Structures are given as C-alpha cells and as structure tokens.
Amino acid sequence: MDPVELLLAVEEIKQLKYRYLRTLDLKCWDDFAEVFVPSATGDYGEGLSFGSRDELVDFMRASLGPRMLTLHQCHHPEIVVDGDRATGVWYLEDKVLMPDHRLVLEGAAFYEDRYVRTGEGWRIEHTGYRRTYEATVSMDDVPSYTLTIGKAYA
Amino acid sequence: MDPVELLLAVEEIKQLKYRYLRTLDLKCWDDFAEVFVPSATGDYGEGLSFGSRDELVDFMRASLGPRMLTLHQCHHPEIVVDGDRATGVWYLEDKVLMPDHRLVLEGAAFYEDRYVRTGEGWRIEHTGYRRTYEATVSMDDVPSYTLTIGKAYA
Amino acid sequence: MDPVELLLAVEEIKQLKYRYLRTLDLKCWDDFAEVFVPSATGDYGEGLSFGSRDELVDFMRASLGPRMLTLHQCHHPEIVVDGDRATGVWYLEDKVLMPDHRLVLEGAAFYEDRYVRTGEGWRIEHTGYRRTYEATVSMDDVPSYTLTIGKAYA
Numbered sequence: 001m002d003p004v005e006l007l008l009a010v011e012e013i014k015q016l017k018y019r020y021l022r023t024l025d026l027k028c029w030d031d032f033a034e035v036f037v038p039s040a041t042g043d044y045g046e047g048l049s050f051g052s053r054d055e056l057v058d059f060m061r062a063s064l065g066p067r068m069l070t071l072h073q074c075h076h077p078e079i080v081v082d083g084d085r086a087t088g089v090w091y092l093e094d095k096v097l098m099p100d101h102r103l104v105l106e107g108a109a110f111y112e113d114r115y116v117r118t119g120e121g122w123r124i125e126h127t128g129y130r131r132t133y134e135a136t137v138s139m140d141d142v143p144s145y146t147l148t149i150g151k152a153y154a
Numbered sequence: 155m156d157p158v159e160l161l162l163a164v165e166e167i168k169q170l171k172y173r174y175l176r177t178l179d180l181k182c183w184d185d186f187a188e189v190f191v192p193s194a195t196g197d198y199g200e201g202l203s204f205g206s207r208d209e210l211v212d213f214m215r216a217s218l219g220p221r222m223l224t225l226h227q228c229h230h231p232e233i234v235v236d237g238d239r240a241t242g243v244w245y246l247e248d249k250v251l252m253p254d255h256r257l258v259l260e261g262a263a264f265y266e267d268r269y270v271r272t273g274e275g276w277r278i279e280h281t282g283y284r285r286t287y288e289a290t291v292s293m294d295d296v297p298s299y300t301l302t303i304g305k306a307y308a
Numbered sequence: 309m310d311p312v313e314l315l316l317a318v319e320e321i322k323q324l325k326y327r328y329l330r331t332l333d334l335k336c337w338d339d340f341a342e343v344f345v346p347s348a349t350g351d352y353g354e355g356l357s358f359g360s361r362d363e364l365v366d367f368m369r370a371s372l373g374p375r376m377l378t379l380h381q382c383h384h385p386e387i388v389v390d391g392d393r394a395t396g397v398w399y400l401e402d403k404v405l406m407p408d409h410r411l412v413l414e415g416a417a418f419y420e421d422r423y424v425r426t427g428e429g430w431r432i433e434h435t436g437y438r439r440t441y442e443a444t445v446s447m448d449d450v451p452s453y454t455l456t457i458g459k460a461y462a
Contacts, residue, residue, distance in 0.1 A: 138452035144292035298446035
C-alpha cells in the first residue's frame with residue numbers, strides 16, 4: 001500500500017472514531033448512527049452486545065438520557081490498514097455521572113474495532129471492548145460533590 | 155492540497171496545541187504566549203473571554219499561581235486544513251487542584267480552535283471551548299487526600 | 309529527511325509507546341520487554357531509576373502483581389526525528405488502584421523519551437518522567453468505593 005494513502009487512511013479512521021465518541025457524549029444520535037455500516041456489531045462485555053447498527057444506536061439513545069453525563073475518551077490508536085479493511089486497538093477512559101442515582105462510575109478498557117472503507121469513507125463494522133477496571137462511588141460519601149456545569153447538551 | 159503537505163500541517167497543528175497545553179500546566183508563560191498570534195481571541199464560556207493574546211496570557215499568569223495545580227489534556231483532534239487556515243475540534247479533560255481552598259475541580263469540554271500559518275509556523279488565532287460537565291469536590295470530604303508530589307513547577 | 313519517511317517514523321514511534329503502555333497495564337511482561345533495547349535506561353523520578361532493560365522489566369514485574377490495577381495513558385506526543393534517533397515528550401495521566409492497601413493514587417507527569425531505530429523497528433533507548441502532581445486517597449474515606457470489574461488480566 002502506498003505510504004501516503006496509508007497515512008491518510010490512518011488519519012481518517014482516527015477522525016471516524018473521534019466522531020463516534022463526540023456524538024456519543026453529546027447525544028447526537030443521528031450523527032452517531034452515521035459512523036457505522038448498517039450491519040455493524042458491538043460487544044461491550046458483560047453480555048452487552050448488539051447485532052446491528054440500529055440495535056446499538058437505539059440502546060444508547062434509550063439508556064443515555066439528558067441526566068446521564070458521560071465522558072468517553074479514547075487514546076493510543078494502534079491502527080492496522082489492509083486495503084479497504086482496518087483494525088484498531090484503543091485505550092478507553094470513561095466516566096458516567098448519574099446525579100439521579102447519586103452515582104459516579106469510572107473505568108478503562110481496550111477497544112478492538114474493525115473498520116471498512118465505503119463509498120462515503122471509512123465506517124465502523126465492529127466495535128467492542130474489554131474492561132481493565134471499573135469502579136463506582138456513591139456521591140453520598142462526598143456530600144460536597146457539586147455538578148457546577150453539566151447542561152451543555154441537556 | 156497536496157496530501158503530504160496536509161499531513162505535515164495536521165501534525166504541526168497538533169504539536170502547537172500540545173505546546174499550548176504543556177506550557178499552560180508548567181506555567182511557562184513566555185512560551186505560552188508564543189503559541190498565539192498577537193490578535194488572538196479566547197472564549198472559555200461562562201463569560202470568560204479575551205480580546206487579545208496579552209489579555210489572555212495576563213489572565214492565566216495572574217490566576218494560575220504556584221499553588222494552583224492544573225492538568226489540561228486534549229484528545230481526539232479533528233483538524234481541517236484549508237490552505238493557510240485551519241480549524242480544530244478537541245476533547246478536553248481538565249483538573250484543577252486548589253489545596254489552599256481545599257477544592258478539586260474536574261471537567262470536560264469540546265474546544266473549537268482556529269489556526270493560521272505565519273512566517274514562523276502555525277499559531278492559534280482563536281481558542282475556546284464549551285463544557286460538557288464540570289464538578290467540584292471539597293477535600294474536606296476525603297480527609298486522607300494527600301498531595302504527595304506537586305512542586306515540580308513551584 | 310523525506311517528509312513521508314518522517315511521518316511514518318512518527319506514527320511508528322507513537323505505536324511503540326502505546327505498546328509499552330498497553331503491555332504495562334495488561335502485565336504482559338515479555339511483550340513489555342520487547343519495546344526496549346537491552347541497554348535501555350529508565351528514570352521515573354524520586355530515585356526510581358534503572359540501568360538496563362532487564363532491571364526495569366524485573367522491577368515492574370515484581371511490583372505490579374494482579375492486585376495492583378494500573379492505568380497509564382500518554383497524550384500530546386511531541387516527537388522529533390533525526391535520522392535513526394528520535395526524542396519524544398508525552399503527557400502522562402496515571403492511576404494505581406491498590407484494593408489490598410485501600411489506596412487510590414493518581415497523578416500526571418511529562419515523559420522525556422529517546423528512541424532508536426533498530427533492524428526490528430523503533431525501540432525505546434531511554435524513558436523517564438517528571439511528575440507535575442501526584443495525590444493519594446484512602447478508600448476508607450469513600451466506603452461505597454466498589455471495584456465492579458478489575459480482573460480482566462488477573
């Protein structure tokens with residue numbers, strides 16, 4: 001593969017992943033759907049798996065309402081491109097703030113994705129991760145905990 | 155635009171942003187000033203906006219003394235280059251440790267920057283973000299909280 | 309240096325660093341050893357320094373058992389390539405969860421690495437960092453703290 005094409009593909013796949021994460025945390029579900037091919041599958045461990053894009057997107061839309069503040073940041077892209085297919089390993093750090101449940105969750109995981117180049121650019125064909133750790137804390141243990149800003153996308 | 159020039163511009167703009175964040179957290183204010191053009195503007199939301207580089211730098215220098223430990227890490231660069239201009243979306247995670255106020259602040263935001271290519275390389279023309287969330291906790295709720303190292307740049 | 313070769317070298321060095329961090333947190337010590345040249349040195353500050361790859365790897369293997377959950381994520385690569393040598397500045401965020409000691413440590417640091425191109429690709433010749441801050445909290449102050457997942461690599 002031509003090295004310049006390879007570098008461009010790697011950059012495009014990174015931006016695809018960033019769009020997936022940005023639209024997830026901003027709850028822009030229509031834009032979120034567009035990063036996947038319709039047949040995309042997902043597997044977030046602990047039995048949370050999806051057989052199609054629509055299943056995955058509907059679940060996120062239903063689960064992550066305006067009172068669930070999420071942060072999903074992915075690091076350390078190890079992208080391997082093979083023609084119109086690619087794989088990607090990423091290191092996730094995530095937080096979920098659930099003020100209604102007085103709960104903060106944080107964790108980390110390694111993503112293993114598969115990508116495919118379509119007529120409209122690279123898309124996610126499979127996404128999934130395995131956690132290295134996950135922890136929860138009740139806000140009741142830290143009564144001073146104050147969400148000073150969290151309505152940007154409410 | 156030639157794809158190699160494009161890739162080089164993207165890499166240079168990323169390094170410019172990293173210099174901005176590194177010199178901010180290390181409080182190297184003279185180096186921090188150099189990442190901006192003199193006419194640069196800034197808008198960090200909640201009314202915190204600046205009409206020039208000097209205004210912005212002077213504010214940071216005055217606000218972030220040695221007893222304010224900050225972490226500003228930016229992720230997910232979505233850089234779009236158009237000749238000698240470029241835009242960048244980034245996903246910030248930040249923390250501010252204020253031992254004198256017994257306070258820890260943490261949050262996240264999406265940056266939207268504008269860059270311009272000058273005779274000395276790419277510079278920031280506008281920087282600003284909108285928060286997705288921000289939370290504070292008093293160290294008094296976690297009396298064991300101990301800053302074991304924090305004087306690297308004191 | 310040819311700009312395409314430069315961009316490829318930068319991408320390879322990033323992936324080398326990600327492999328170092330991934331194998332560290334997944335405790336894959338044999339793979340971890342392979343990112344270094346045998347003569348590699350390390351200096352993590354506070355007197356924690358190593359004169360060879362084996363010294364460094366043996367220390368990590370002995371110190372980071374299955375009940376020490378670690379997160380090491382590096383950001384903001386500022387890589388400078390000069391032929392078959394390169395330097396890299398990175399911004400680390402790390403956490404260490406020590407359930408047996410009821411302790412959580414978190415901190416940040418700036419890495420300054422040196423890399424060398426060998427017959428098998430880029431390797432780490434020197435790695436080291438200086439912390440900007442480090443803090444510890446006892447889990448006893450937040451009795452609800454629950455490690456819900458943390459055995460992926462146990």
